[in-house]
Amino acid sequence: MSTAAETTGGDIEPWEEVxxxxxxRLLVAAVEAFAERGYHATTTRDIAGRAGMSPAALYIHYKTxxxxxxxxSRIGHDRAVAILRAAAQGEGSAAERLADxxxxxxxxxxxxxxxxxxxxxxxxxxxPGARDEILTLRRQCDAAVRGIIDDGVASGEFDxxxxxxxxxxxxxxxxxxxxxFNVNGPRTPDEVGAxxxxxxxxxxxxxxxxxxxx
Amino acid sequence: MSTAAETTGGDIEPWEEVxxxxxxRLLVAAVEAFAERGYHATTTRDIAGRAGMSPAALYIHYKTxxxxxxxxSRIGHDRAVAILRAAAQGEGSAAERLADxxxxxxxxxxxxxxxxxxxxxxxxxxxPGARDEILTLRRQCDAAVRGIIDDGVASGEFDxxxxxxxxxxxxxxxxxxxxxFNVNGPRTPDEVGAxxxxxxxxxxxxxxxxxxxx
DNA sequence: GCCGAAGCTGAGCGATCGCTTAGTGCGGCC
DNA sequence: GGCCGCACTAAGCGATCGCTCAGCTTCGGC
Numbered sequence: 249m250s251t252a253a254e255t256t257g258g259d260i261e262p263w264e265e266v267x268x269x270x271x272x273r274l275l276v277a278a279v280e281a282f283a284e285r286g287y288h289a290t291t292t293r294d295i296a297g298r299a300g301m302s303p304a305a306l307y308i309h310y311k312t313x314x315x316x317x318x319x320x321s322r323i324g325h326d327r328a329v330a331i332l333r334a335a336a337q338g339e340g341s342a343a344e345r346l347a348d349x350x351x352x353x354x355x356x357x358x359x360x361x362x363x364x365x366x367x368x369x370x371x372x373x374x375x376p377g378a379r380d381e382i383l384t385l386r387r388q389c390d391a392a393v394r395g396i397i398d399d400g401v402a403s404g405e406f407d408x409x410x411x412x413x414x415x416x417x418x419x420x421x422x423x424x425x426x427x428x429f430n431v432n433g434p435r436t437p438d439e440v441g442a443x444x445x446x447x448x449x450x451x452x453x454x455x456x457x458x459x460x461x462x
Numbered sequence: 463m464s465t466a467a468e469t470t471g472g473d474i475e476p477w478e479e480v481x482x483x484x485x486x487r488l489l490v491a492a493v494e495a496f497a498e499r500g501y502h503a504t505t506t507r508d509i510a511g512r513a514g515m516s517p518a519a520l521y522i523h524y525k526t527x528x529x530x531x532x533x534x535s536r537i538g539h540d541r542a543v544a545i546l547r548a549a550a551q552g553e554g555s556a557a558e559r560l561a562d563x564x565x566x567x568x569x570x571x572x573x574x575x576x577x578x579x580x581x582x583x584x585x586x587x588x589x590p591g592a593r594d595e596i597l598t599l600r601r602q603c604d605a606a607v608r609g610i611i612d613d614g615v616a617s618g619e620f621d622x623x624x625x626x627x628x629x630x631x632x633x634x635x636x637x638x639x640x641x642x643f644n645v646n647g648p649r650t651p652d653e654v655g656a657x658x659x660x661x662x663x664x665x666x667x668x669x670x671x672x673x674x675x676x
Numbered sequence: 677g678c679c680g681a682a683g684c685t686g687a688g689c690g691a692t693c694g695c696t697t698a699g700t701g702c703g704g705c706c
Numbered sequence: 707g708g709c710c711g712c713a714c715t716a717a718g719c720g721a722t723c724g725c726t727c728a729g730c731t732t733c734g735g736c
Contacts, residue, residue, distance in 0.1 A: 285502075285586075286500065286502055286586070286587075288499075288500055288502035288503040289502040289587070369583070369641075372499075372500070373500075373503070409660075410657055413649070413654070413657045414657075414661065416642065417635060417657070417658065417661055420635060420638040420639070420641075420642060421631060421634060421635050421638070423638065423641075424634040424635070424637065424638040424641075425634070427583075427634075427637075427638075428630065428634060435627070440627070443624055443627045443628075443631070444631065446623075447628065447631055447665045450664050450665050450667065451661045451664050451665055453664065
Protein backbone atom coordinates (compact mmCIF):
# COMPACT_ATOMS: atom_id res chain seq x y z
CA MET A 249 0.00 0.00 0.00
CA SER A 250 1.28 3.43 -0.78
CA THR A 251 -0.95 6.29 0.26
CA ALA A 252 0.73 9.60 0.89
CA ALA A 253 -0.23 9.27 4.53
CA GLU A 254 2.16 6.36 4.79
CA THR A 255 5.30 8.37 4.29
CA THR A 256 5.60 9.29 7.93
CA GLY A 257 4.59 5.92 9.22
CA GLY A 258 8.18 4.85 9.81
CA ASP A 259 10.33 5.29 12.86
CA ILE A 260 11.30 8.94 12.67
CA GLU A 261 9.52 11.14 15.17
CA PRO A 262 7.14 13.23 13.08
CA TRP A 263 7.58 16.43 15.00
CA GLU A 264 9.64 18.29 12.42
CA GLU A 265 6.82 20.82 12.19
CA VAL A 266 7.60 21.97 15.73
CA UNK A 267 10.26 24.66 15.94
CA UNK A 268 12.63 25.78 17.33
CA UNK A 269 14.65 22.75 18.30
CA UNK A 270 14.26 23.32 22.06
CA UNK A 271 10.49 23.47 21.75
CA UNK A 272 10.49 20.19 19.83
CA ARG A 273 12.72 18.48 22.39
CA LEU A 274 10.38 19.59 25.15
CA LEU A 275 7.37 18.33 23.22
CA VAL A 276 8.92 14.94 22.54
CA ALA A 277 9.89 14.68 26.21
CA ALA A 278 6.32 15.52 27.19
CA VAL A 279 4.91 12.84 24.87
CA GLU A 280 7.12 10.21 26.47
CA ALA A 281 6.36 11.32 30.01
CA PHE A 282 2.59 11.63 29.44
CA ALA A 283 2.52 8.20 27.79
CA GLU A 284 4.44 6.56 30.62
CA ARG A 285 2.79 8.10 33.65
CA GLY A 286 -0.24 10.02 32.40
CA TYR A 287 -0.70 13.77 32.17
CA HIS A 288 -1.56 14.43 35.80
CA ALA A 289 1.24 12.29 37.19
CA THR A 290 3.83 14.01 35.01
CA THR A 291 5.60 17.04 36.46
CA THR A 292 6.96 19.95 34.51
CA ARG A 293 10.29 19.24 36.17
CA ASP A 294 10.26 15.75 34.68
CA ILE A 295 9.52 17.03 31.18
CA ALA A 296 12.24 19.66 31.36
CA GLY A 297 14.68 17.13 32.78
CA ARG A 298 14.09 14.69 29.93
CA ALA A 299 14.75 17.52 27.48
CA GLY A 300 17.96 18.39 29.32
CA MET A 301 16.77 21.76 30.50
CA SER A 302 15.77 23.52 33.69
CA PRO A 303 12.11 23.63 34.72
CA ALA A 304 11.88 27.32 33.90
CA ALA A 305 12.92 26.79 30.28
CA LEU A 306 9.62 25.07 29.56
CA TYR A 307 7.72 28.30 30.08
CA ILE A 308 9.71 30.15 27.44
CA HIS A 309 8.23 27.91 24.75
CA TYR A 310 4.86 26.97 26.27
CA LYS A 311 2.53 29.02 28.40
CA THR A 312 1.34 26.12 30.55
CA UNK A 313 1.70 22.39 30.92
CA UNK A 314 -1.74 22.03 29.40
CA UNK A 315 -0.64 23.87 26.25
CA UNK A 316 1.92 21.11 25.73
CA UNK A 317 -0.82 18.47 25.88
CA UNK A 318 -3.01 20.53 23.59
CA UNK A 319 -0.28 20.82 20.95
CA UNK A 320 0.47 17.11 21.14
CA SER A 321 -3.19 16.19 20.92
CA ARG A 322 -3.82 18.56 18.01
CA ILE A 323 -0.89 17.31 15.95
CA GLY A 324 -1.74 13.69 16.70
CA HIS A 325 -5.39 14.07 15.77
CA ASP A 326 -4.47 15.89 12.57
CA ARG A 327 -2.34 12.89 11.74
CA ALA A 328 -5.16 10.44 12.53
CA VAL A 329 -7.60 12.34 10.34
CA ALA A 330 -5.04 12.44 7.51
CA ILE A 331 -4.48 8.68 7.68
CA LEU A 332 -8.18 7.83 7.60
CA ARG A 333 -9.04 10.43 4.94
CA ALA A 334 -6.24 9.21 2.69
CA ALA A 335 -7.60 5.68 2.90
CA ALA A 336 -11.22 6.75 2.46
CA GLN A 337 -10.47 8.89 -0.59
CA GLY A 338 -8.16 6.34 -2.16
CA GLU A 339 -8.98 4.19 -5.13
CA GLY A 340 -10.24 0.65 -5.02
CA SER A 341 -13.27 -1.16 -3.71
CA ALA A 342 -14.84 -0.36 -0.38
CA ALA A 343 -13.27 -3.50 1.04
CA GLU A 344 -9.82 -2.46 -0.12
CA ARG A 345 -10.24 1.03 1.25
CA LEU A 346 -11.55 -0.24 4.59
CA ALA A 347 -8.66 -2.68 4.90
CA ASP A 348 -6.29 0.16 4.03
CA UNK A 349 -7.85 2.45 6.61
CA UNK A 350 -7.74 -0.14 9.39
CA UNK A 351 -4.27 -1.46 8.68
CA UNK A 352 -2.67 1.99 8.41
CA UNK A 353 -4.58 3.35 11.41
CA UNK A 354 -3.57 0.33 13.49
CA UNK A 355 0.03 0.59 12.30
CA UNK A 356 0.09 4.16 13.51
CA UNK A 357 -1.32 3.24 16.93
CA UNK A 358 1.15 0.40 17.33
CA UNK A 359 4.24 1.98 15.78
CA UNK A 360 3.68 5.35 17.43
CA UNK A 361 2.27 3.92 20.59
CA UNK A 362 3.52 6.62 22.95
CA UNK A 363 1.99 9.39 20.86
CA UNK A 364 -1.24 7.50 20.27
CA UNK A 365 -1.59 6.75 23.96
CA UNK A 366 -1.44 10.42 24.85
CA UNK A 367 -3.70 11.40 21.98
CA UNK A 368 -6.38 8.82 22.74
CA UNK A 369 -6.35 8.61 26.51
CA UNK A 370 -5.46 12.05 27.88
CA UNK A 371 -8.27 13.93 26.18
CA UNK A 372 -10.12 14.55 29.44
CA UNK A 373 -7.16 16.45 30.86
CA UNK A 374 -7.76 19.27 28.37
CA UNK A 375 -9.92 22.24 29.23
CA PRO A 376 -13.38 22.57 27.66
CA GLY A 377 -12.31 24.77 24.74
CA ALA A 378 -9.37 22.63 23.68
CA ARG A 379 -11.37 19.46 24.12
CA ASP A 380 -14.16 20.71 21.87
CA GLU A 381 -11.61 21.47 19.17
CA ILE A 382 -10.24 17.93 19.41
CA LEU A 383 -13.69 16.34 19.45
CA THR A 384 -14.36 17.98 16.09
CA LEU A 385 -11.37 16.12 14.67
CA ARG A 386 -12.63 12.89 16.19
CA ARG A 387 -15.92 13.29 14.41
CA GLN A 388 -13.98 13.63 11.17
CA CYS A 389 -12.29 10.29 11.88
CA ASP A 390 -15.67 8.75 12.45
CA ALA A 391 -17.05 10.28 9.25
CA ALA A 392 -14.18 8.94 7.15
CA VAL A 393 -14.70 5.36 8.32
CA ARG A 394 -18.45 5.59 8.12
CA GLY A 395 -18.16 6.84 4.55
CA ILE A 396 -16.26 3.73 3.51
CA ILE A 397 -18.77 1.44 5.19
CA ASP A 398 -21.68 3.34 3.62
CA ASP A 399 -20.05 2.85 0.21
CA GLY A 400 -19.65 -0.86 0.81
CA VAL A 401 -23.24 -1.24 1.88
CA ALA A 402 -24.46 0.74 -1.14
CA SER A 403 -22.40 -1.36 -3.54
CA GLY A 404 -23.49 -4.58 -1.91
CA GLU A 405 -19.95 -5.48 -0.86
CA PHE A 406 -20.80 -5.28 2.83
CA ASP A 407 -23.57 -6.69 4.97
CA UNK A 408 -23.89 -4.30 7.90
CA UNK A 409 -27.18 -4.03 9.83
CA UNK A 410 -25.96 -1.16 12.08
CA UNK A 411 -23.59 1.19 10.26
CA UNK A 412 -23.20 3.66 13.12
CA UNK A 413 -22.53 0.97 15.68
CA UNK A 414 -20.16 -0.93 13.43
CA UNK A 415 -18.21 2.25 12.64
CA UNK A 416 -17.87 2.86 16.35
CA UNK A 417 -16.67 -0.69 16.92
CA UNK A 418 -14.10 -0.53 14.11
CA UNK A 419 -12.60 2.71 15.40
CA UNK A 420 -12.73 1.43 18.97
CA UNK A 421 -10.85 -1.72 18.00
CA UNK A 422 -8.10 0.30 16.32
CA UNK A 423 -7.79 2.88 19.10
CA UNK A 424 -7.48 0.30 21.84
CA UNK A 425 -4.29 -0.96 20.19
CA UNK A 426 -2.56 2.00 21.83
CA UNK A 427 -3.51 0.58 25.24
CA UNK A 428 -2.26 -2.98 24.89
CA PHE A 429 0.40 -2.93 22.19
CA ASN A 430 3.82 -3.83 23.55
CA VAL A 431 6.91 -2.87 21.58
CA ASN A 432 8.71 -5.89 23.04
CA GLY A 433 5.77 -8.17 22.33
CA PRO A 434 5.59 -10.88 19.67
CA ARG A 435 3.81 -8.83 16.99
CA THR A 436 5.01 -6.07 14.72
CA PRO A 437 2.75 -3.12 13.90
CA ASP A 438 2.46 -4.48 10.34
CA GLU A 439 1.28 -7.85 11.61
CA VAL A 440 -1.34 -6.36 13.88
CA GLY A 441 -2.49 -4.10 11.06
CA ALA A 442 -2.93 -7.08 8.72
CA UNK A 443 -4.72 -9.14 11.37
CA UNK A 444 -7.09 -6.32 12.23
CA UNK A 445 -7.86 -5.51 8.60
CA UNK A 446 -8.93 -9.12 8.14
CA UNK A 447 -11.04 -9.09 11.30
CA UNK A 448 -12.78 -5.87 10.28
CA UNK A 449 -13.58 -7.20 6.80
CA UNK A 450 -15.23 -10.14 8.52
CA UNK A 451 -17.18 -7.76 10.77
CA UNK A 452 -18.69 -6.01 7.75
CA UNK A 453 -19.42 -9.25 5.95
CA UNK A 454 -16.98 -8.68 3.09
CA UNK A 455 -15.14 -11.39 1.23
CA UNK A 456 -11.55 -11.30 2.52
CA UNK A 457 -9.30 -9.69 -0.08
CA UNK A 458 -6.41 -11.78 1.17
CA UNK A 459 -3.80 -9.09 0.57
CA UNK A 460 -5.58 -5.86 1.28
CA UNK A 461 -2.74 -4.44 3.28
CA UNK A 462 0.97 -3.96 2.79
CA MET B 463 -29.55 -15.51 29.08
CA SER B 464 -29.31 -16.45 32.66
CA THR B 465 -25.87 -17.31 33.93
CA ALA B 466 -25.27 -16.88 37.62
CA ALA B 467 -22.87 -14.09 36.80
CA GLU B 468 -25.80 -12.07 35.53
CA THR B 469 -27.45 -11.63 38.89
CA THR B 470 -25.40 -8.57 39.77
CA GLY B 471 -25.50 -7.08 36.32
CA GLY B 472 -28.29 -4.71 37.24
CA ASP B 473 -28.14 -1.22 38.64
CA ILE B 474 -27.32 -1.84 42.28
CA GLU B 475 -23.74 -1.03 43.20
CA PRO B 476 -22.12 -4.41 43.81
CA TRP B 477 -20.03 -3.31 46.74
CA GLU B 478 -22.04 -5.07 49.43
CA GLU B 479 -18.96 -7.14 50.18
CA VAL B 480 -17.21 -4.04 51.49
CA UNK B 481 -17.85 -3.35 55.16
CA UNK B 482 -18.36 -1.38 57.32
CA UNK B 483 -20.70 1.13 55.73
CA UNK B 484 -18.24 4.04 55.96
CA UNK B 485 -15.57 2.03 54.15
CA UNK B 486 -18.02 1.22 51.38
CA ARG B 487 -19.10 4.84 51.01
CA LEU B 488 -15.48 5.88 50.69
CA LEU B 489 -14.83 3.18 48.11
CA VAL B 490 -17.84 4.13 46.00
CA ALA B 491 -16.80 7.78 46.22
CA ALA B 492 -13.30 6.80 45.08
CA VAL B 493 -14.66 4.85 42.11
CA GLU B 494 -16.64 7.87 40.94
CA ALA B 495 -13.77 10.28 41.43
CA PHE B 496 -11.17 8.04 39.79
CA ALA B 497 -13.50 7.43 36.84
CA GLU B 498 -14.19 11.13 36.36
CA ARG B 499 -10.75 12.61 36.78
CA GLY B 500 -8.30 9.71 36.90
CA TYR B 501 -6.39 8.38 39.90
CA HIS B 502 -3.60 10.95 39.93
CA ALA B 503 -5.91 13.92 39.49
CA THR B 504 -8.14 12.80 42.35
CA THR B 505 -7.34 14.08 45.83
CA THR B 506 -8.03 12.29 49.06
CA ARG B 507 -9.94 15.39 50.13
CA ASP B 508 -12.26 14.95 47.15
CA ILE B 509 -12.92 11.30 47.94
CA ALA B 510 -13.62 12.02 51.59
CA GLY B 511 -15.83 14.98 50.63
CA ARG B 512 -17.95 12.86 48.30
CA ALA B 513 -18.40 10.35 51.11
CA GLY B 514 -19.44 13.16 53.47
CA MET B 515 -16.43 12.78 55.73
CA SER B 516 -13.28 14.65 56.67
CA PRO B 517 -10.02 13.85 54.85
CA ALA B 518 -8.58 12.11 57.89
CA ALA B 519 -11.47 9.62 58.06
CA LEU B 520 -10.20 7.96 54.91
CA TYR B 521 -7.10 6.74 56.70
CA ILE B 522 -9.06 4.93 59.37
CA HIS B 523 -10.37 2.51 56.75
CA TYR B 524 -7.56 2.52 54.19
CA LYS B 525 -3.83 2.80 54.70
CA THR B 526 -3.17 4.84 51.58
CA UNK B 527 -4.93 6.25 48.54
CA UNK B 528 -3.34 3.49 46.51
CA UNK B 529 -4.92 0.83 48.70
CA UNK B 530 -8.31 2.21 47.65
CA UNK B 531 -7.42 1.76 43.99
CA UNK B 532 -6.07 -1.69 44.69
CA UNK B 533 -9.28 -2.81 46.38
CA UNK B 534 -11.40 -1.39 43.58
CA SER B 535 -9.23 -2.99 40.93
CA ARG B 536 -9.20 -6.34 42.68
CA ILE B 537 -12.96 -6.51 43.15
CA GLY B 538 -13.57 -5.35 39.60
CA HIS B 539 -11.21 -7.88 38.08
CA ASP B 540 -12.69 -10.66 40.16
CA ARG B 541 -16.03 -9.67 38.69
CA ALA B 542 -14.65 -9.66 35.15
CA VAL B 543 -13.14 -13.11 35.59
CA ALA B 544 -16.41 -14.40 37.04
CA ILE B 545 -18.43 -13.09 34.10
CA LEU B 546 -16.15 -14.62 31.48
CA ARG B 547 -15.70 -17.92 33.34
CA ALA B 548 -19.45 -18.30 33.76
CA ALA B 549 -19.92 -17.88 30.03
CA ALA B 550 -17.01 -20.13 29.12
CA GLN B 551 -18.18 -22.92 31.41
CA GLY B 552 -21.83 -22.61 30.41
CA GLU B 553 -23.69 -25.02 28.23
CA GLY B 554 -24.32 -24.65 24.54
CA SER B 555 -22.23 -24.43 21.41
CA ALA B 556 -19.00 -22.47 21.24
CA ALA B 557 -20.84 -19.77 19.30
CA GLU B 558 -23.50 -19.48 21.98
CA ARG B 559 -20.90 -19.33 24.74
CA LEU B 560 -18.82 -16.75 22.89
CA ALA B 561 -21.88 -14.60 22.26
CA ASP B 562 -22.78 -14.97 25.94
CA UNK B 563 -19.29 -14.00 27.05
CA UNK B 564 -19.12 -10.94 24.81
CA UNK B 565 -22.62 -9.66 25.47
CA UNK B 566 -22.38 -10.02 29.25
CA UNK B 567 -18.84 -8.63 29.39
CA UNK B 568 -19.88 -5.64 27.25
CA UNK B 569 -23.01 -5.12 29.34
CA UNK B 570 -20.82 -4.92 32.42
CA UNK B 571 -18.45 -2.40 30.84
CA UNK B 572 -21.34 -0.24 29.64
CA UNK B 573 -23.69 -0.57 32.61
CA UNK B 574 -20.92 -0.24 35.18
CA UNK B 575 -18.93 2.21 33.16
CA UNK B 576 -17.42 4.12 36.09
CA UNK B 577 -16.14 0.97 37.73
CA UNK B 578 -14.91 -0.54 34.47
CA UNK B 579 -13.11 2.65 33.56
CA UNK B 580 -11.11 2.58 36.78
CA UNK B 581 -10.48 -1.14 36.52
CA UNK B 582 -9.29 -1.06 32.92
CA UNK B 583 -7.47 2.25 32.67
CA UNK B 584 -5.89 2.98 36.05
CA UNK B 585 -3.84 -0.19 36.29
CA UNK B 586 -0.54 1.63 35.79
CA UNK B 587 -1.13 3.71 38.91
CA UNK B 588 -0.70 0.60 41.07
CA UNK B 589 2.65 -0.35 42.53
CA PRO B 590 4.53 -3.33 41.07
CA GLY B 591 3.25 -5.90 43.55
CA ALA B 592 -0.40 -4.97 43.25
CA ARG B 593 -0.13 -4.71 39.48
CA ASP B 594 1.32 -8.20 39.18
CA GLU B 595 -1.59 -9.56 41.18
CA ILE B 596 -4.06 -7.87 38.83
CA LEU B 597 -2.21 -9.00 35.72
CA THR B 598 -2.71 -12.58 36.85
CA LEU B 599 -6.46 -12.00 36.82
CA ARG B 600 -6.22 -10.46 33.36
CA ARG B 601 -4.53 -13.57 32.06
CA GLN B 602 -7.46 -15.58 33.42
CA CYS B 603 -9.83 -13.39 31.40
CA ASP B 604 -7.75 -14.04 28.33
CA ALA B 605 -7.68 -17.77 29.02
CA ALA B 606 -11.46 -17.97 29.39
CA VAL B 607 -12.09 -16.33 26.02
CA ARG B 608 -9.34 -18.23 24.30
CA GLY B 609 -10.80 -21.47 25.62
CA ILE B 610 -14.14 -20.76 23.93
CA ILE B 611 -12.47 -19.88 20.65
CA ASP B 612 -10.29 -22.99 20.84
CA ASP B 613 -13.44 -25.06 21.32
CA GLY B 614 -15.09 -23.46 18.32
CA VAL B 615 -12.08 -24.08 16.12
CA ALA B 616 -11.84 -27.70 17.28
CA SER B 617 -15.51 -28.34 16.60
CA GLY B 618 -15.34 -26.65 13.23
CA GLU B 619 -17.80 -23.93 14.23
CA PHE B 620 -15.19 -21.17 13.88
CA ASP B 621 -12.70 -20.25 11.20
CA UNK B 622 -9.90 -18.45 13.03
CA UNK B 623 -6.38 -18.33 11.55
CA UNK B 624 -4.85 -16.54 14.58
CA UNK B 625 -6.45 -17.62 17.85
CA UNK B 626 -4.17 -15.59 20.11
CA UNK B 627 -4.56 -12.43 18.09
CA UNK B 628 -8.30 -12.84 17.72
CA UNK B 629 -8.70 -13.42 21.46
CA UNK B 630 -6.79 -10.22 22.08
CA UNK B 631 -8.97 -8.33 19.62
CA UNK B 632 -12.22 -9.63 21.13
CA UNK B 633 -11.21 -8.63 24.65
CA UNK B 634 -9.87 -5.32 23.41
CA UNK B 635 -13.15 -4.54 21.69
CA UNK B 636 -15.12 -5.25 24.87
CA UNK B 637 -12.78 -3.35 27.17
CA UNK B 638 -12.76 -0.21 25.05
CA UNK B 639 -16.50 0.10 25.63
CA UNK B 640 -15.60 1.57 29.02
CA UNK B 641 -13.80 4.41 27.25
CA UNK B 642 -16.50 5.56 24.85
CA PHE B 643 -19.82 4.42 26.29
CA ASN B 644 -22.06 7.33 27.24
CA VAL B 645 -24.87 6.78 29.67
CA ASN B 646 -26.84 9.57 27.98
CA GLY B 647 -26.07 8.20 24.52
CA PRO B 648 -28.51 6.50 22.16
CA ARG B 649 -27.64 2.90 23.07
CA THR B 650 -28.43 0.82 26.12
CA PRO B 651 -25.86 -1.62 27.51
CA ASP B 652 -28.07 -4.47 26.28
CA GLU B 653 -28.09 -3.10 22.75
CA VAL B 654 -24.34 -2.67 22.64
CA GLY B 655 -23.90 -6.17 24.04
CA ALA B 656 -26.11 -7.64 21.32
CA UNK B 657 -24.37 -5.68 18.56
CA UNK B 658 -20.93 -6.68 19.78
CA UNK B 659 -21.85 -10.35 20.16
CA UNK B 660 -22.93 -10.35 16.52
CA UNK B 661 -19.75 -8.59 15.38
CA UNK B 662 -17.56 -11.03 17.29
CA UNK B 663 -19.34 -14.05 15.82
CA UNK B 664 -18.56 -12.60 12.41
CA UNK B 665 -14.92 -12.14 13.42
CA UNK B 666 -14.57 -15.83 14.23
CA UNK B 667 -16.41 -16.89 11.11
CA UNK B 668 -19.41 -18.41 12.91
CA UNK B 669 -22.92 -18.49 11.57
CA UNK B 670 -24.83 -15.82 13.48
CA UNK B 671 -27.09 -17.43 16.05
CA UNK B 672 -29.55 -14.58 15.69
CA UNK B 673 -30.54 -14.54 19.33
CA UNK B 674 -27.44 -15.56 21.17
CA UNK B 675 -27.83 -12.90 23.81
CA UNK B 676 -30.62 -11.60 25.96
C1' DG C 677 33.96 46.99 20.89
C1' DC C 678 29.49 47.90 22.43
C1' DC C 679 24.48 46.86 22.86
C1' DG C 680 20.04 44.82 22.94
C1' DA C 681 17.43 40.79 22.30
C1' DA C 682 16.77 36.04 23.11
C1' DG C 683 17.50 31.57 25.54
C1' DC C 684 18.21 29.72 29.62
C1' DT C 685 19.21 29.01 34.83
C1' DG C 686 18.93 29.19 40.13
C1' DA C 687 16.10 30.31 43.49
C1' DG C 688 11.88 30.47 45.24
C1' DC C 689 6.67 31.89 45.60
C1' DG C 690 1.97 30.48 46.98
C1' DA C 691 -0.95 26.60 46.69
C1' DT C 692 -2.04 22.04 47.32
C1' DC C 693 -0.77 17.39 47.89
C1' DG C 694 -0.87 12.70 50.89
C1' DC C 695 -0.87 11.76 55.32
C1' DT C 696 -0.45 12.38 60.75
C1' DT C 697 -1.61 13.75 65.33
C1' DA C 698 -4.17 15.37 69.24
C1' DG C 699 -8.42 15.63 70.78
C1' DT C 700 -13.77 15.16 70.73
C1' DG C 701 -18.32 12.89 70.76
C1' DC C 702 -20.77 8.85 71.58
C1' DG C 703 -22.52 4.12 72.21
C1' DG C 704 -22.10 -0.16 74.81
C1' DC C 705 -20.69 -2.71 79.09
C1' DC C 706 -20.08 -3.54 83.86
C1' DG D 707 -23.46 6.12 86.17
C1' DG D 708 -18.71 5.98 85.16
C1' DC D 709 -15.53 4.47 81.89
C1' DC D 710 -13.43 2.51 77.89
C1' DG D 711 -12.90 2.06 72.98
C1' DC D 712 -13.90 3.34 68.52
C1' DA D 713 -15.18 6.46 64.67
C1' DC D 714 -14.39 10.72 63.39
C1' DT D 715 -12.74 15.82 63.10
C1' DA D 716 -9.74 20.13 63.17
C1' DA D 717 -5.48 21.44 62.40
C1' DG D 718 -1.38 21.10 60.39
C1' DC D 719 3.21 18.75 58.91
C1' DG D 720 6.76 18.22 55.28
C1' DA D 721 6.98 17.61 50.47
C1' DT D 722 6.04 18.76 45.98
C1' DC D 723 3.34 20.95 42.62
C1' DG D 724 2.81 24.64 38.50
C1' DC D 725 4.74 28.59 37.62
C1' DT D 726 7.57 33.28 38.12
C1' DC D 727 11.43 36.37 38.26
C1' DA D 728 15.96 38.46 38.43
C1' DG D 729 20.07 37.77 36.43
C1' DC D 730 23.60 35.43 33.46
C1' DT D 731 25.42 34.06 28.95
C1' DT D 732 25.63 34.24 24.06
C1' DC D 733 25.44 36.24 19.63
C1' DG D 734 24.24 39.13 15.50
C1' DG D 735 24.25 44.08 13.89
C1' DC D 736 26.81 48.15 13.43
